[in-house]
Amino acid sequence: MASNPSPPSSAGTPDNRTKIEALYKPKNNRKKKLWICVGISVAFGVVVAIVLAVLITQNILHVKAKTDATRPDANAAAASTTTAASASTPTSGSGADEDAGADSATTTRAGSRSRPHATASTTSSVPEATACPTKSDIPSADRGTDLDTTTWLDMTDFNCSYTSETVGGLPIVGLNSSWDNSKQANSGVPPLSKPWGSYASRPARGVNLGGWLSIEPFITPSLFAYDFSAGIVDEYSLSKYLGKKAAATLEKHYATFITEQDFKSIADAGLDHVRIPFSYWAVAVYDSDPFVFRVSWRYLLRGIEWARKYGLRVKLDLHGLPGSQNSWNHSGRQGQIGFILGQNGAKNAQRALDIHDQLSKFFAQDRYKNIIAFYGLANEPGNSIPLDQLASWTADAYKIVRDNGVDAVQVFSDSLRSLQTWEGELQGYGDSLVLDTHEYVIFDNGLLAMKHAAKISFACDTWTQQIESSVKSGFGPTMVGEWSQADTDCTKYLNGVGNGARWSGTFSDTKGTPRCPTGDEQCSCDLANADPSQFSTEYKLFLKTWAQAQMRAFEKGWGWFYWTWKTEAAPLWSYQAGLAAGIMPESAYKSDWECSDPVPNFGKLPEYI
Structure with missing residues (x-):
């Protein structure tokens, strides 16, 4: 195919x-x-x-x-x-360079590729x-x-x-003229000046910088704090509502939400990779797009340099594609898929290829050859897109990026299908193309209803088997680009602005039918949305064990990237908050619990919180 x-x-x-x-x-x-x-x-x-x-x-x-x-x-x-x-x-929007x-x-x-492992002296x-x-x-x-x-x-x-x-x-404005690839994230991984080696043998342990350059309501709800009647549900509607004020509002967010200190803290936590989501308007905007054009671009470049400073390798991730690849708010525009599908689907698919043509020419420069380890083609394309059409687009994108000289391993999404779906697809690429799956238990009613101990066993048994099978007899190279510690879908705006939660029975397709393990009126989101200082000892033990169970399972493949590093008020989605609360291992590469150990006794921890 x-x-x-x-x-x-x-x-x-x-x-x-x-x-x-x-x-x-x-x-x-x-x-x-x-x-x-x-x-x-x-x-x-x-x-x-x-x-x-x-x-x-x-x-x-x-x-x-x-x-x-x-x-x-x-x-x-x-x-x-x-x-x-x-x-x-492409058009630039108000006041910007029209030639994108x-x-x-x-x-x-x-x-x-004359210097694949060069290290600048200063x-x-x-x-x-x-x-x-x-x-x-x-x-x-x-x-x-x-x-x-x-x-x-x-x-x-x-x-x-x-x-x-x-x-x-x-x-290239904003870039300094030299760089230093001598740093290593921790003593267990090579410096940027040396090859990483096999990801099958040394899996990536990374974190996403979600909600930074591609904003999401549940990560930064303060940006979406408007009356519901205003209809502000995504970056498209926010930018349109703000008009000329959008650029200043979003640049303030880019400049303050993630700083150099975050990159240092990520390395200090024993992590060695960062996945940086950004969207197509960092490169171009089209027609009547209200998105802020190319301001996020320079923050992406600075973020890469900060990652370099602390020895962190980068996974680039095109998170929002022209037309919206999945109709969800994190694609930039909520509503319907306009990528491959729909009246403008073919046009937007070509636009996305053009975006990758520009990006790959830029990131083929020598300064990026050591630090960009993975190049993501499209985040979570909708599973309603026909598999053959999505695979064909992926092959076209791969060829553009590779022909332009990018050495990084390219990444394509399982598009929220099962890993088995991709067995036999997109073959012949060796280790230069990796399948990316995102693993959560909170968006499926059956998985959500599992009890605490069952969730841990599910990670150690089912997810481990699925990852191992995909690597050995399925598609081949497989990684987990997103996962979290969250065991409920209670976080505000997680399911969209104005939507409720499956856990408590307030989400649109579960109205009146709570999906927590008890399935009754006891199901509560109060504790899930509380400050971790209010968590019981038993709940903290569960959360830490749950995190380590997932880490161990996903390391059976090419590694993992936690979603996400920082949030405003969602601690079970924040690696940073998890560290501070003691519900994450102090170091990502050191564990005090393994899947081979017995599942701990969580005492009288209620199943409905």
Whole structure:
């Protein structure tokens, strides 16, 4: 069904690192001018050269990275490896650069693999404030756009120098010119400068940064604190409601919800990977999209650099696709699937391929070859999309990404089907393509109704068997990209803004029929939504054992990524909160309970809480 994977492009390409460095060290032109001066007056030229060198070295004289004279032609043809022309031209939204395609005058294909495990000797620091441009230094065409660093809310660890250069049509502005791959997340894993090895032998232990660059109501309910009549249920409706205020609101969230300290804490917890969900509007917007265009892009790039600083490998995850791939709020727009299916399904499927064309050209640069371990193609496509069409799109996306020079293992979702469904599908890719499944017990009425001890046995027995079978005799490489400690669906907005919970019988398809193990009016969401300080000793023991049972089961495959690192008020969905409450193991790679151990006695822990 799927075409055989094509080998990576072997065409040599310019070194994009050199290209970036050149932007911030534009001294060659001055040297040429000085040689002309030398021809007129050698003595005078030598004096001028010495004076200029001293001023620049002492950071007294600052040099602009770009000027209007060197700005690339805005009408340069867009570089693209896709051939279908069904997708309409992306638009930028109000006040942004209208060309979201790749600029052939400045784009480098970045397919070279000459340094697969390079380690830079230094990491350049953020330019001093006095070196940052003023509004008048920004070309008029770019003032007020995402390229205008004078308008950025947060400059921490960004390079503030102006540049309009792009790779794959995506801006490099904000990147520092060097990087350091010497760090390791913990003593049990290799530094970024060395290969990870086999994920089958050393599984990933990671966490998602959910709700950061792709917002979700249950993770940050404060962003959705409007009267229900306003109809604000997802990022689409929120952005439309806020209008011109949307960019400032969301950038404040990007700048504050996840910080460098979070990456440090993730590494300190014994985790070694981070999955970073982001959505297509980080790259392009279309038609009447109200989404904030490309502001999240620079925060994604900074997040990758923070991960690098603490030795964490990255799994990129395209979480929201054009048209919505599953109709749920975390795709950006709740309602109906418009990806592959529907009147614009084919157009949106092509748009998604175009997004991957741009992304993969950008992330094929040398600076990303060590740190980006996994490249996610589409988060949770709806299971109503025909399998053959989804597999065909996945094969097309894989080829684009691989041909553009990305070395990372590509990841495709089981689309909420059983793992067995993918046996025999998308074969011939070896270890360069991995199947991603998301495991929860709270969205299925039968699993939700299991008692505490039964849930632990289910993880150790059923999930272990399913993962092992998928790896050995099913699709092949398999990982768990999402799971959580939550044992109920009680969290506010988890099932959507304004919806209730299956557990208590207040969800739309369980009205009046609680699905907790007792199945009666005792079923309560009070404890599940309480602060962990109110949890009983027995409940804490269950939660910690439940977490470790899942970890051990999922390590039978290529590893796991917990959903998620941080929430505003949902502790059973927050790895960070779990650590603070003592209901997560202190280190992800150390356990005080194994599936081979007896299930603990949880005393008089009620089954209805």
